[in-house]
Amino acid sequence: MKAGSRLEKVLTAGHFAVCGEMGPPRSADAKAIRDKAQYFRGYVDAVNVTDNQTAVVRVSSIASCLILQEEGVEPVVQMTCRDRNRLAIQSDLLGAAALGLKNVLCLTGDHQSFGDHPTAKNVHDIDSIQLIWGVDQMRKGRFMGGDEIKVPPQFFIGGAANPFGDPFAMRVPRLAKKIKAGCDFIQTQVVFDVPRFARWMELVRERGLHREVYIMAGVLPTRSVRALRYMQQDVAGVSIPDECIQRMEKAADPAEEGVKMAVELIQQLKEIEGVAGVHLMPVMWERIIPRLVEEAGLYPRPVVDDD
Amino acid sequence: MIVAERKPLTEIKGMLQGKQRVLVVGCNTCVTICMAGGRKEVAVLASALRLAGLEHVGEETVERQCDMEFLAPLTKLQGYDCLLSTACGIGVQLLGDLFPGLPVYPALNTKFLGVNEDLGCWSERCQSCGDCILDRTGGICPIARCSKSLLNGPCGGSQNGKCEVNGDVDCAWQLIYDRLEARGELDKLETIFLPKDWSHSRDGGPRRIRREDVAL
Ligand code: SF4
Ligand code: SF4
Numbered sequence: 001m002k003a004g005s006r007l008e009k010v011l012t013a014g015h016f017a018v019c020g021e022m023g024p025p026r027s028a029d030a031k032a033i034r035d036k037a038q039y040f041r042g043y044v045d046a047v048n049v050t051d052n053q054t055a056v057v058r059v060s061s062i063a064s065c066l067i068l069q070e071e072g073v074e075p076v077v078q079m080t081c082r083d084r085n086r087l088a089i090q091s092d093l094l095g096a097a098a099l100g101l102k103n104v105l106c107l108t109g110d111h112q113s114f115g116d117h118p119t120a121k122n123v124h125d126i127d128s129i130q131l132i133w134g135v136d137q138m139r140k141g142r143f144m145g146g147d148e149i150k151v152p153p154q155f156f157i158g159g160a161a162n163p164f165g166d167p168f169a170m171r172v173p174r175l176a177k178k179i180k181a182g183c184d185f186i187q188t189q190v191v192f193d194v195p196r197f198a199r200w201m202e203l204v205r206e207r208g209l210h211r212e213v214y215i216m217a218g219v220l221p222t223r224s225v226r227a228l229r230y231m232q233q234d235v236a237g238v239s240i241p242d243e244c245i246q247r248m249e250k251a252a253d254p255a256e257e258g259v260k261m262a263v264e265l266i267q268q269l270k271e272i273e274g275v276a277g278v279h280l281m282p283v284m285w286e287r288i289i290p291r292l293v294e295e296a297g298l299y300p301r302p303v304v305d306d307d
Numbered sequence: 308m309i310v311a312e313r314k315p316l317t318e319i320k321g322m323l324q325g326k327q328r329v330l331v332v333g334c335n336t337c338v339t340i341c342m343a344g345g346r347k348e349v350a351v352l353a354s355a356l357r358l359a360g361l362e363h364v365g366e367e368t369v370e371r372q373c374d375m376e377f378l379a380p381l382t383k384l385q386g387y388d389c390l391l392s393t394a395c396g397i398g399v400q401l402l403g404d405l406f407p408g409l410p411v412y413p414a415l416n417t418k419f420l421g422v423n424e425d426l427g428c429w430s431e432r433c434q435s436c437g438d439c440i441l442d443r444t445g446g447i448c449p450i451a452r453c454s455k456s457l458l459n460g461p462c463g464g465s466q467n468g469k470c471e472v473n474g475d476v477d478c479a480w481q482l483i484y485d486r487l488e489a490r491g492e493l494d495k496l497e498t499i500f501l502p503k504d505w506s507h508s509r510d511g512g513p514r515r516i517r518r519e520d521v522a523l
Binding site: 081082086108109110111113114122124125126127128129130133134144160161162164165166167169170173174176177180181189236237 | 454455456458460461462464465467468469471472473480481484485497499502503505
């Protein structure tokens with residue numbers, strides 16, 4: 001056991017894990033975080049809290065994670081390299097560990113030009129793979145600079161993978177590097193294009209990487225054909241087949257269709273060898289989580305010790 | 308070369324407010340090649356300023372504004388309220404050292420170290436990080452050419468060879484991949500690049516090189 005988080009226990013026990021994701025509010029509104037927690041409690045094993053996602057300022061991931069933890073939901077801290085240099089990252093991570101947070105997902109971060117402060121400087125002192133390496137160093141008792149850490153922070157370390165980004169041939173070597181750097185679990189970009197995801201998983205299995213890291217596939221339940229079209233046209237690194245859009249267009253009840261599509265997708269993903277769980281990203285539709293998890297046959301969540 | 312671009316005329320006129328006698332100083336090197344501040348551009352800018360009503364606008368273009376040797380003769384010129392440099396920021400600063408009592412204004416925005424890609428098109432190649440890594444990245448610089456300066460491969464937004472930040476920009480990591488493939492060096496992609504030592508870059512403070520072998 002690396003950190004002994006609930007997520008780690010569920011995965012190491014061989015259960016099919018379920019994560020959620022939450023974007024914190026754009027104001028000092030703790031209640032908004034507590035309100036969202038209710039949709040996740042008991043239905044997922046852990047919830048990621050984004051770190052200024054799409055480069056828009058929000059309540060910090062660590063602060064929001066603490067609130068989720070108080071609400072009985074296990075959080076995953078997201079940490080990007082866009083806004084902090086190696087000093088700030090390590091100090092925040094020590095703080096997170098001191099507050100009892102145990103999961104951290106290491107990311108590059110969306111470019112600031114997409115957000116609400118496009119005139120900001122970005123940092124990128126280190127990249128996501130160097131961050132994974134650094135957090136692994138820290139849990140082994142060393143700062144990135146080499147000094148000893150008397151009470152090392154224990155984290156279950158995650159990273160992202162995008163099977164839909166280019167160059168496709170680099171996607172698996174990059175995953176291998178993350179594993180070599182110390183990554184314990186992976187959450188993928190949202191899957192709509194199952195054939196391409198399956199092809200990527202095949203390459204992952206060829207190298208035996210699915211046995212070295214827990215891979216959770218990204219699922220984005222949506223009830224909006226507009227959102228799908230937007231992702232298809234304007235979000236780099238997401239692949240949405242036309243069939244998905246047509247299906248949603250034809251639906252008499254888009255919300256019902258959205259649930260059906262997500263449930264079918266989860267079932268398909270579950271069948272792919274090496275997929276250890278799903279990561280649900282219900283952008284602005286958190287309240288669908290309980291129903292989705294139940295209909296996908298993933299409820300109740302497994303009981304692990306200390307729960 | 309150093310690539311620069313002229314500031315809008317209104318901004319330049321704003322700097323010169325209240326000045327009547329201006330010496331415009333061009334440079335024959337990089338900014339001539341990138342057509343921003345050579346003899347020709349100095350002439351164009353000077354006529355625009357005359358049209359705007361300035362009493363006297365002088366024109367001088369030196370071989371290299373970043374070299375005191377070429378600047379020194381300018382001290383002979385008298386009777387100016389200020390200087391307007393059409394060199395890169397280095398030239399502006401050196402002129403300022405030569406004329407400590409006169410304002411020296413920048414007429415250009417110094418953009419980057421780059422190449423002329425095509426007629427009328429320049430692009431960045433190097434950020435002078437002080438510790439070159441091109442041997443490890445197929446001769447393509449991810450520090451200057453990846454929007455996030457990633458050293459271990461592409462972010463999730465690389466698509467069809469383009470960068471997520473701007474569809475006009477090539478993804479540096481796609482270029483690196485293609486180049487390493489052409490060189491038969493794809494195995495380089497498997498090595499983890501540990502956090503870079505940025506102390507050789509601007510982050511270490513203003514940089515200076517001293518070489519005993521060429522010092523007098
Ligand atoms: S690695 Fe550094 S020195 Fe080399 S091209 Fe890039 S920025 Fe310039
Ligand atoms: S798309 Fe390519 S160039 Fe743009 S930030 Fe990502 S890796 Fe860098």
